[in-house]
Amino acid sequence: MKRSIAIIGAGPGGLRVLKDSIENGLEPTLLERGSSVGGQWSPRNKENHHSSTYESLITNVSTEMSCFSDFPLPFNTPDNIKAKDFYKYFEDFVKTFNLENFIRFKSNVIDITPIEVPSKIKIGSKGWSVTWKTENGNLERGIFDFVAIAIGFNSKPNLIHINGEETFTGRIIHSHDFICSSYFEKEKNVVVVGSGSSGCDIANELSNIEDKKVSLSIRNSAFIYPRVINHKPLGQITFKRYLHYRLIKFWNFFFTIKKNIYILKATFPYIFKPTLRDFFNPPKRVAIGTDIIKSISEKKISIFPAIKKINNREVEFTDGSKLSDVDLIVTATGFLRDLPFLSKEIITTPAKTSLGLYNSIYPINTSNLFFIGMVGSRGSIVSLVEFQVRHLMAVLNGIVQLPTDIEMKKEVGIPQIGKSNDLVDTISYYDKLMKPLGATPNFFKLLFSDPYLAYCCWFKPCHILQWRLTGYGKFERAKKDLLEFCDRYNNLHFT
Numbered sequence: 001m002k003r004s005i006a007i008i009g010a011g012p013g014g015l016r017v018l019k020d021s022i023e024n025g026l027e028p029t030l031l032e033r034g035s036s037v038g039g040q041w042s043p044r045n046k047e048n049h050h051s052s053t054y055e056s057l058i059t060n061v062s063t064e065m066s067c068f069s070d071f072p073l074p075f076n077t078p079d080n081i082k083a084k085d086f087y088k089y090f091e092d093f094v095k096t097f098n099l100e101n102f103i104r105f106k107s108n109v110i111d112i113t114p115i116e117v118p119s120k121i122k123i124g125s126k127g128w129s130v131t132w133k134t135e136n137g138n139l140e141r142g143i144f145d146f147v148a149i150a151i152g153f154n155s156k157p158n159l160i161h162i163n164g165e166e167t168f169t170g171r172i173i174h175s176h177d178f179i180c181s182s183y184f185e186k187e188k189n190v191v192v193v194g195s196g197s198s199g200c201d202i203a204n205e206l207s208n209i210e211d212k213k214v215s216l217s218i219r220n221s222a223f224i225y226p227r228v229i230n231h232k233p234l235g236q237i238t239f240k241r242y243l244h245y246r247l248i249k250f251w252n253f254f255f256t257i258k259k260n261i262y263i264l265k266a267t268f269p270y271i272f273k274p275t276l277r278d279f280f281n282p283p284k285r286v287a288i289g290t291d292i293i294k295s296i297s298e299k300k301i302s303i304f305p306a307i308k309k310i311n312n313r314e315v316e317f318t319d320g321s322k323l324s325d326v327d328l329i330v331t332a333t334g335f336l337r338d339l340p341f342l343s344k345e346i347i348t349t350p351a352k353t354s355l356g357l358y359n360s361i362y363p364i365n366t367s368n369l370f371f372i373g374m375v376g377s378r379g380s381i382v383s384l385v386e387f388q389v390r391h392l393m394a395v396l397n398g399i400v401q402l403p404t405d406i407e408m409k410k411e412v413g414i415p416q417i418g419k420s421n422d423l424v425d426t427i428s429y430y431d432k433l434m435k436p437l438g439a440t441p442n443f444f445k446l447l448f449s450d451p452y453l454a455y456c457c458w459f460k461p462c463h464i465l466q467w468r469l470t471g472y473g474k475f476e477r478a479k480k481d482l483l484e485f486c487d488r489y490n491n492l493h494f495t
């Protein structure tokens with residue numbers, strides 16, 4: 001009998017689990033609360049409130065590096081694509097692999113409970129009961145051997161409290177509710193809070209509207225990276241093994257200071273070229289796209305430190321400066337993880353702590369429940385979920401054995417407060433996941449058997465196909481396609 005799997009969420013993570021489940025002989029049911037696939041990339045409408053993307057958004061990871069390995073976009077696709085085009089990619093993925101019939105839309109999962117078992121057997125060993133609410137409010141329930149949770153973590157706004165905000169007579173919104181700058185034409189004097197990609201993008205977009213006064217309030221500095229460096233896409237030029245493993249550590253520093261990379265700080269002159277001191281104590285935050293640098297230098301955006309308090313329409317900052325007649329405050333303060341359907345017994349207070357998952361997939365002391373895409377990455381999340389799902393399928397097929405709970409616990413450590421968005425060290429993480437599958441390139445072997453391929457894998461962008469050359473899940477075409485990609489990379493010259 002086929003083993004069943006409930007997949008929660010039809011974003012990139014859920015769709016990847018769906019395709020691989022079918023290929024691995026499982027019986028999947030994908031439950032999606034909205035009415036379309038694509039998760040963050042799906043268009044907003046009455047039924048889809050999940051997405052936090054805005055109309056002007058373009059992807060921040062190079063397109064060639066942001067696709068599933070079995071479904072590449074055509075090579076002539078622009079390197080950073082619009083959200084609506086990325087949405088089409090996921091729609092095409094579903095159509096191409098006939099995934100529609102496995103998806104139940106407008107099915108909001110409200111409860112995931114382990115089937116009761118005698119004590120001493122791990123939670124979930126006998127499977128899981130999943131309950132969801134349908135469009136007409138009816139509750140439905142299913143019993144599954146496995147559950148994969150792929151609901152993302154960029155949907156529930158991290159709403160902040162600002163002293164005196166109850167006296168504010170303008171509007172305060174979160175970036176989740178910012179769809180397009182034309183919706184905010186009436187508001188003339190705007191303060192955007194946050195130096196993440198959303199804050200920088202939104203401040204920049206608003207500043208391009210005539211007569212708008214835009215201020216950006218930042219509590220910590222951030223790196224601002226351009227989308228193109230040395231005529232090559234950022235996501236390709238920086239995503240290389242030899243840089244990642246920092247064999248030539250100082251190269252990183254010279255790379256950072258020489259190229260078009262800035263640090264945004266709340267102190268005058270606000271935009272800095274990184275110095276040696278920044279190399280040793282770099283900003284934690286990275287935002288991509290240098291348009292904001294231009295807007296700041298053209299004085300279209302003013303920079304302020306954190307907000308101290310609000311008094312009616314006046315906003316006071318921690319350095320004592322004040323702005324009056326403020327109409328709109330956009331808090332681009334990130335998102336909180338939300339798992340309302342899981343009991344605390346399984347995962348405690350997920351919003352403000354790391355989930356404490358082994359390999360960022362498997363909860364400890366729990367069986368047959370998996371998390372896909374619930375971890376941050378400086379690379380593409382689409383690639384990341386493919387690696388996670390490959391590892392998961394290898395575990396379900398008995399190719400890879402998970403360590404004991406004690407060993408997993410030792411490796412994961414204690415879940416840390418304040419780390420709601422754990423960030424993996426991307427290339428090492430992929431290597432770690434793929435090693436037990438025999439799919440991590442063995443450079444020693446490769447150097448003797450195919451030195452040019454070894455050179456490409458080490459010095460050229462770390463394309464997802466590097467982990468399809470050997471082992472479980474290898475593609476016969478991987479070497480040819482990878483070498484063609486390296487040729488394309490060598491010949492790329494963006495202006």
Ligand SMILES: Cc1cc2nc3c(=O)[nH]c(=O)nc-3n(C[C@H](O)[C@H](O)[C@H](O)COP(=O)(O)OP(=O)(O)OC[C@H]3O[C@@H](n4cnc5c(N)ncnc54)[C@H](O)[C@@H]3O)c2cc1C
Nearest residue numbers: 009011012013033039040059060109151152154373380381
């Ligand atoms: C503004 C913004 C820009 C971004 N830009 C990039 C980028 O350029 N490159 C990149 O790689 N990543 C980017 N990301 C990250 C993005 O979240 C990932 O690319 C990707 O969408 C994550 O996929 P996912 O499947 O894990 O989650 P999501 O895409 O968030 O999908 C989760 C799905 O789960 C569904 N769901 C949630 N709860 C339930 C429930 N209870 N029952 C049923 N269904 C449920 C949701 O409706 C949704 O369809 C960006 C994110 C944001 C917010």
Ligand SMILES: NC(=O)c1ccc[n+]([C@@H]2O[C@H](COP(=O)([O-])OP(=O)(O)OC[C@H]3O[C@@H](n4cnc5c(N)ncnc54)[C@H](OP(=O)(O)O)[C@@H]3O)[C@@H](O)[C@H]2O)c1
Nearest residue numbers: 058059060160194195196197198199219220285332333334
């Ligand atoms: N494709 C794109 O170009 C694009 C565009 C937008 C977003 N994204 C992605 O979407 C995800 C979310 O990005 P995001 O920018 O929305 O969120 P984010 O990266 O989490 O940034 C949140 C910002 O809010 C600030 N902040 C948080 N709490 C605050 C508080 N209490 N007071 C003041 N400031 C506070 C943070 O400051 P600190 O730095 O001090 O913590 C940070 O600057 C990221 O993965 C990002 O890469 C991508």
